[in-house]
Each structure stands twice: as C-alpha cells, then as structure tokens.
Amino acid sequence: MLKYIAKRVMISVITILIILAALFTMLHSMPGSPFNDEKITEVQRANLEAKYGLDQPLPVQFGNYLKAMLTGDFGVSYVIQKNMPISELLRARIPVSIRIGLQAVILGSVIGLLMGILAALKRNSPIDTSATVISVIGVAFPSYVFAMAMSYFIGFRLGWLPLLYSTTEAMRSTVMPTISLSFFSMATVARFARTEMVDVMGSDYMLLADSKGISSFRLLGVHGLRNALIPIVTVLAPLTVELMTGSLVVEQIFAIPGIGSLLVSAIQFNDYNVVLAVVFVYSVMFIAVMLAVDILYGVIDPRIRLAKEDG
Amino acid sequence: MKILKCLIPVILVLSILAGCGSGAASEASAVPEADSQAQSATAEGAEAPGGDYKVLNVGRMSELFDMDSTIATEADCLEVIEAIIEPLFVTAADGTPVNALCESYEMNEEGTEYTFHIRPEANWMNGEPVTAHDFVYAWRRLVDPGTASEYSFMMEVAAVKNATPIISGEKPIEELGVTATDDKTLFVELDRPVTYFLNLMTFPSFCPINEAYATEKGTEYALGAENLLCCGPFYMSAWDVGGNTYQLKKNPTYYDADNVKLDEINFQIIKDPQQTMLAYENGTLDYVRLSGDQIAKYETMDGFTRIEEGYLWYLSPNLNPKSEEYSCGLENENLRKAIALSYDKDVICFDILQDGSTPADFAIPNKLAIGPDGKDFRETTGTYLQTDKEKAQEYWEEAKKELGVSEVSIELLYDDSDSTPLIAQFLQSEIENNLPGVHLTLKAQPKKSRTELMQNREYQLGLTRWGPDYADPMTYLDMWTTGSTYNYGEWSNEEYDKLIDDANDALANDPAARWEALKQAEALVMEHAVILPVYQKGTAAMVRPGITGLAFFPVGVGTIYKDVDVNY
C-alpha cells in the first residue's frame, strides 16, 4: 500500500510540474500583459515588467518561479491586489471556498443518499417519483438558477437570510450558497444511490442475509449501503474538488470571496501568478482527493485493494 | 387525473425545499436578534454612543486593487485614497480646487514657481505632523522608475521641473523640482506655467506619504488596513485580504474633524448588478450604481441620482494598418465619415443606456474644462460628425469610388464590460443597415486584451473610451499627437502636432490664444474623423434619501465623502 501511494505521489509531482510549465507558457503567450491599461505607455510597461522580472526569457522566469514556490512563495499579485503576496490572498480565500464546497457536498450527499435509499426501498411509490423529480431537476438546472431564485425569494422577498456573504455571520450567509450548490451533488448521489441500492437489494447475498434474520437496519447499513457506496464515491470525488474550488457564478451572486471568482478575474486581468497559484492548489486538491478515494475504495471493499496490489 | 398524479411529487419537492429554508432560518435567527435591520444602522453597537453613529454602506463593482497613492490608478482606489489621505487641495462641489492640506500658497508672476504652506494643525494619525518632506518623498516616489508608476505622467502633465528625464531614468529623483523649504513649506518649480496646476493638485497621485512609516513598512506599505498611515477625514479600519469588503472610519485626529459627520463607511463588493439592487432595496446598501435596464425601473424613485462622467466612448479606426490583416479601407476619410454619421447616437443614449449618457458630437466632453472666458469648452465650440444617415450614404458612395470597391468588411473590437456588448451589436446593425455593403463582424475580448491589441495596432476598428485625468482639453487632445501611445489609429498630422506643441509651450502664457489653438485642434481631429465619437458616459446611482453631501465629479476623483451626512 505504502509503495503504491509513494508511486502515485511521485507521478503526481511530475504531473503538476508539467501542468505548471504548460500553463506558464500559455499564459505568457496570451495577448495582454498584466500591466496594460488604457493609460500606460510603453516605457512604463517596460519598467514594470523589469520590476517583476517579466522581461527575462521564459525558462528563466519559470525556473525562478519554481525556486520561489518551493519556499512557499507564490509571488505577488500584479493586478487584483497589487503587490499582495499570493500566499496571503489564497490563505484568505481558500477556506471560504472549501467551507462552502464541503457544506454543499455533505448536505448534498446526505440528502441524496437518504433520498436514493428511500426511493429504492419504496419503489414506484410517490416517494420514489418525487426523488426522481428532484434529482432530475437537480441535474437539469445550472446551480446559479437555484442561487438566483433563492436569493430573490428567500433572501429578498421573505428576508429570512442575508443576501450577501459576510464574515461576521458566516453560518447564516452561507446557507443559500450551500443549498444552491448542493443540488447537483444531491441529484447525482440520489440517482446513483437508487440504482445501486435496487441492484444490491436484489442480489443473492442480501436475500441470504435477510433470510438469516438480521435486523433490517443492519441489513441496509452494513450489507446494502456498503456495496452501493463505491460508485457513489467515484462520482462524488471530482465533484467535491469542483465544489471546493468554488463556483464562479454562485460566488458572484452572493458576493463570496472564494477562489472561483478569483481565478476568473485573474485570467481576465492577466494576473499570471494568481492563475498559476490557483491552478496549483486545484491540482493538488484534485490529486489528493483522487488518492484518498483510491484508498477509500480499499476500506469500503477489500477486494479492490487486493486487486491493486496484484497489479 | 394523470396530471394531478404528476403534480403531487412536484408539490412535495417544493414543500421540502420550503421546509429546508425555513428550518435553517429559524435556527439561525436565534443568533443576534433582528440582525438584518440592525446591520445597516449600527454595525458595532459598542461604538455607537447614543445611537447617533452614522454609517454609509456603499456597493462597489470591483475589488480595491491598490491603496498606495503612487501606484493606484482605478477610480475606486483613488476615491478611497482621497478620503483617507488628503492632497494639498480637494475639489469643491462646484469643481474648483479648495484648500485641504495646504493652508495658503504663493505663485510667482510667470506661474512657474509655487510655494505651499501646509496646515500647521495637520497631523498623521500616529501624531506626527504632516510635513513638506512627506510631499517631497511621495512625489519623488511617484516619478521613481523603480516604482514604475502608471500615473507618473501626471508629474509631466503638471510640468514639475525635470519630471520627464527622471521618469525615463536620465536624472536622479533628487532633481525633481520639489523641495521642502522647512517642515511646513513646500516649494515647487515648473518647467512652464500650467494653467490648471491647482486642479491637478487635487489628484490623489499628489498625496503625501510619511517617509518614516513607508520605509519602516517597506514592501508591505499600503497592503492592508494595518499598513496605512492616514491623515484625511477617515482612516481605513478594515480591508480583508482578497475579501469583498473594506471599511473606513472617522479619523478623530483630522484637523477638520468637527465637520466630518459620518462615523463609518462600509464598502461591499458585489459584481452582480441584480444582487446589488436587491441589497439596496432591503437596506443592506445605501449608495449603489445602477446599470443598464435597471435604470428604467428606478428612474422615478426617490434617491435616483444622475452622475456626469467625463468618459468619452468612441470608435477608433486604424488609419495606418501595419499589415494587410488590419487593413480594411478605414484609411479612407470618406468611409470613416460615412460610418461616423451612420449610427443613431440618441438611441444609444436614451434607449439602450438610459443612464444619463449623452450623444457625443465632439472629441472633448462636456463639463470637462472651463476656459479663460469662464465658459465651458463646449459652449464656445461647434459640434462635429452629427448623425445624418443620408449624408452618411453620400460619403459611402464617395468612399466606394475612391477605394474602387463595392463592399468592405470591418472587424469591430470591443471588450465585454458592462453595456458595451449591446452598443457594439447596435452599431453593427446600424452601420450595416444604413451603409449597404459595409459588413461588420464583432470581436469581444477581455478588457486587458482589447487594450493590448489596440496599443499594438493589431485591430481594424475598436470601441474604446478615454477618461480625463485633469480638467483641461489637453487630457484628450494630447492623445492624437504623432507617436502617442494612445493614438491607436496612428494618425499623423503636422498642423495638429504644431497646435498642440504651441498650446503646451509658446502659448502657455496666453490663455485665450491657447484656448483657440485647442479648439482648432479638436476641429482638425473631427474633420478628419480620426475618432468617431459615440457618447459621453453618464452614470445613474441610487442614493438613499436622507444622505446629503455626496459630491460627484466628472474629472479626477469621482466621489468625495468628506461632507456626507446621513439622516434616515
């Protein structure tokens, strides 16, 4: 197992390096330097580029960047918050995104799981139909539609929840973003949970377990759910990363200072360092989650672990 | 029956959703009581003596990029800098400069030397007095090539001695024509008299910076509220790193603190205009800018305010394409005129934008500058390139003959900010309909890329804007001289260059003649259709009734908060 993890980590490091190099070249070939504004002259721009070392050849810049990165220095922002070290910018923003993303995933998967199981147990009942309707709505509408609708009706008309994110009442002000982001994961989880549970419930070993007279709770939790979880975890993993890295539009609607909106403004403003840093964080998170999922597989289903070690 | 069956689950879903919402809300309302109403009135009860604590909540569209007065360029940043660190003068409601940190000043006869006496009672918040040395330090910092400030050219505009060679690195910063005679006396030498020098002094780039403090903070200076030393009516009390809020509070040590009525200003960044308005309506925000369609809705409400802006939006044709790729016939003057006359500017301003923008039949905006005769520049000049669709067709016929073609296709470059996409689409439809044979394709780019393409002259026709930096027509006319970076179309005209040269130099001591030269220069630009003006931007805002003293300006700093009072 350890050997396997070590191998995966090494490949991941190389992957991240390649990604950074590719992005670095791409960013620098984009039209527009970070320092170009309606009012800037060429001399000033040259001055600025020299100040930040952007006038050096690309490989040198990349080398410098990597060297600094190893010491935890992601450079400074050129535009979004001029001269602010990016590590600080990220330190402020990442927790917000992770928090809302995790809340959404947890809410979504818990409700989705319950819905899916209930629907599977009471097939073709009104519960089943409503679960299907919800999951269908959840995948059919983009999350910003829910966000807009909720902020208008719940936030504005009814005035139950704050319209905008605020650090002083983080809990209340993240309720609406969390719910609107959770729909998609809820719908996906519900769909998979239902199919899997129907499948598992119909299998021979469940029949056997049932006939042995185990309590239905144990039957469901230990024998049923455990087997249904694998595909759910598979779809949930990338979704989690996606949600944790922030959703641009939902962030915009609720004025959430997350990394989704940071990334898009950084791309639009050509704030190279910020783009690189955000992508780096995303990649690390993605790879880490994927690794965690693989390990989790083994916990859920020992057969998978064996297969991996063989291979 | 079937339909009913289908409806049951839907209703179920909705009730679950509603249940979710109400459950969360009731649970949460156990936290501070009546929070939403209290929020706008008193953010921090502890600091609200007698409930007379006055707060203004402002909605913003973009982040606060920078608070270093020598680096900042964005309008939002300049406003905040002006509120926390005052320059020598500030703009009064009528647009004239009034004393701020400067108590009195003398000028020599030629207008090339100024002596400013700084208020003896003006202090930084750490108790140190604001001195002439602070100005010298800040001004040198502005022109220092090491700072690489985008606004260093303001020092050249002000014609402060040696500014140009210092910026280009030919002279050391110590040779800048500004010296501290003593702690409270600032002496400035100019290369030539500048009629609008005092107006320039209201610009935040000329704010003082406490040298000891800035040196101590080093690269951290102005990065965050705790790294700023203020001397203005307010100080920065909070600025979340990368966050969406920042906050100013009243500066008790300000020399004129008795006249500052506001205790706190909260700024909230919301990029979604829809949400901004909801937040205004439910009382979270008190002063917000309106955009696009919303104006029709709020126009008749109390608190609707029109703000004049100096921005001129215009089409810039590429007159000197560097390669075939960027050539499309716009080198032809008649084609340019045909296009300039073919679109209905009234529709753009009054139907599409509705924000108080006005049709532009000129190159120098309204209410930008007042001449030696005491009248606005526009009052004594003509109008040019007015919409005239028939005339446009005549020009187009002419152009076709001269170019020897029956059709041209032109790519219109624009950025995706705000209402620009609508304008671009309207222009396309108008030009194509009124000039049969002219085909326009649209190319949208993020603003940075759009500017870059235009500065590299890699475009055909661009929709762009220019905002004035100081109250003189020169802030625009300087653009179209040969070799200017902003002369996107690369127009070159000897007569024009000479007029601008004279206005800057030979005629500097004869304001009336200078004014005439500027008028002629504008006429030249318009007659050759170097730019095709579209509209002068206006803005509409909602200012909660009960707020007084918010002052808006088309030039320089957009909003001044010092005199704001709130009585809801």
Added chain:
Amino acid sequence: MMTAKQYAASVEREDFVLANRHDLGVDKVYGSQSFWRDALGRFVKNKGAVFGLVMIVLIVIMAFAGPALSGYDYRTQDMAQRNLPPHVAGWESVPFFSGVSTDYSSGTPVRTDMYELKGIRDVTHIFGTDALGRDQFARVWTGTRVSLYVALVAILIDTFIGMSFGLVSGYFGGRVDFFLQRIVEILSTIPTTVIVTLLIVVMKPGLASITIALMITEWIGMSRVTRAQTLRLKEQEFVLASRTLGESTPAIIFREILPNIFGQIIVMCMMTIPNAIFTEAFLAFIGLGIPAPLASLGSLISDGFKSMTMYPFLVAWPVIVLALLMLSFNLMADGLRDAFDPKMKEM
C-alpha cells in the same frame, strides 16, 4: 443401370454443400439482432427515456424551424419594441402570453399592457423581445441550435478521440498505456475552466475555439471507460480465439472488441453532452462565448440574468429550454444505459 463405380464418378463435390447455406449464419446474425431488439424493447418500455427522445426530437425540430415560424430572425433589431413581454396576437386572455407586464416593486402588482401602450396589438412575440428589440423566440431557437451543435461536437469528439484513445491505450497496454494514461492524468488535473478560458483568450472567440476547447477537455471520461472495458475484454476467450486464428490487430479491435462495448460508448456520449452544453454556457457567462449577435442558450441566460427582476421572461425561456434539453439527454442516457446493459455501473 449404373454401377457403383459409375455412381461414384458422377458424384460432384458440390453435392456435399449444405442445402440451405444461409441458414448457417442464422445463429450468429440472429443473436446479435436479438441484442439490439432486446435493447430497443427495454428502451421503449422506459417511459422517461422515450420522453427524453421525443423531447430531443421536438427541440431539434424547433431549433431549425423555430426562427422561421416566428417570422423574425435572431439579429434584426427594432428599437421601438424593446423588452416587450411575451405576447401572441389574439391570446390576450392567456396568462404569460398576454403581453401584460406586472410590476411588483411598489408592493401591489401594477399591470401594464405593453402592446396596447405602444399600439401594436397585432404584433406577436411569443417569448417577448430583448434589450435591442430582437425577437426572443427566434433567438432562443437559434441559440438552441448552437447548443445542439456543441452537443454534436461533443459526441464526435467522444467517439473519435476518446474512444480511439481508450481502445489503443487499453488494448496495447504496457508502455503505450502508461504514456497515454499520463496524458489523461495531466489533462484531467487542470481545471476545465482554466483550459477553456485560456484557449478562448489566446484564440479568437467563436464556435471554432469552443470546439477546440471541448476537444481538449471532453473526451477524457470516454477514454477512461473505453480503456477499462477494453482491458476487461481483451483477455476474454473470444478475443484470444481471434488472435490465435491470426486476425490482424485492427480487425480484433474493430470487429471483436468495439461491438461489445458499443452500448457503454453510446451511454457515455449521452452523458458528455450535458457537460459540453454547460461548458459553453459557462463561457457565455464570463463573456467568452459565441460572438454577438449570434446567441447560444448560455449567452441568452447570462444576458437575461442581468435583468432578471425587471424582465423575468428574458431569462425564463432559455432556462426552460436548457433544462428540458439537459433533462432529456439525462433521461435518454439513463434509458440507454438500462437498455444496453442493465448491470452497467461506474458511470
């Protein structure tokens, strides 16, 4: 009388050929037919899937006929008819299409008949008009066409790039597989947002760039599934048999393996489509979508979004069409999955 010898001489080789030669193949042909018929049967029985299919067909028809039906095109502007609510001449009593706009801002609803006000009672705008007075009905269906184009591109990319990638990677294994899988890993680690946005900024915004962006990002899921299936199949007896019989590699891949994973491929395609359409909508949202004045569902939503509280009908219709499209593709994908392989998981 024929002697035995004579008889033997008269026997022709052909006499030993089986009488009904085509019967020989019956077993095999029938077998594969039954699979398809079986799948079809299962698909038709699935109400959701059939509903999805019917909706998709309807939407496709509307996407092509819709603009013509309205009598307007997507780009003709009419400044006299800006932001009008939906209205069908003669349907004044029908809610949503009466041309009456209701303003709730003062607390009590204020109704204004916009068409009466302008004296254009006989004008029909089924979905209303936008900020430049363009017919929203024509724009919505033109936009649907763009979204459908994106869907089509996604399918093609999936099958050509994703499928071949997965087949090659899975079948050859070893070093080829290792190399190809690293490519997949790298591409899947960069956020789609970043790749797509950068590409569009570097290239000219437009359908071509969107296509290329999709080309880089959308096939990965497909290649994973194909690879996994190929890995499973290539060790099975029938593949081994063909190989022993000396069949060429391409023949094994295309004749033996491909038909057996066809079901999964179709299902995967269906699942990529919603993704691709959402990606396009996202690009429209950050202003890098389809160049104006052409519209896509995404760009219509993001434009309508800006004036949602003022003119809700502008955002409502494209959202409804988009949701229907998503829904239909999802339902159909589910139906296909169940039809082709009721046991299929991990999608």
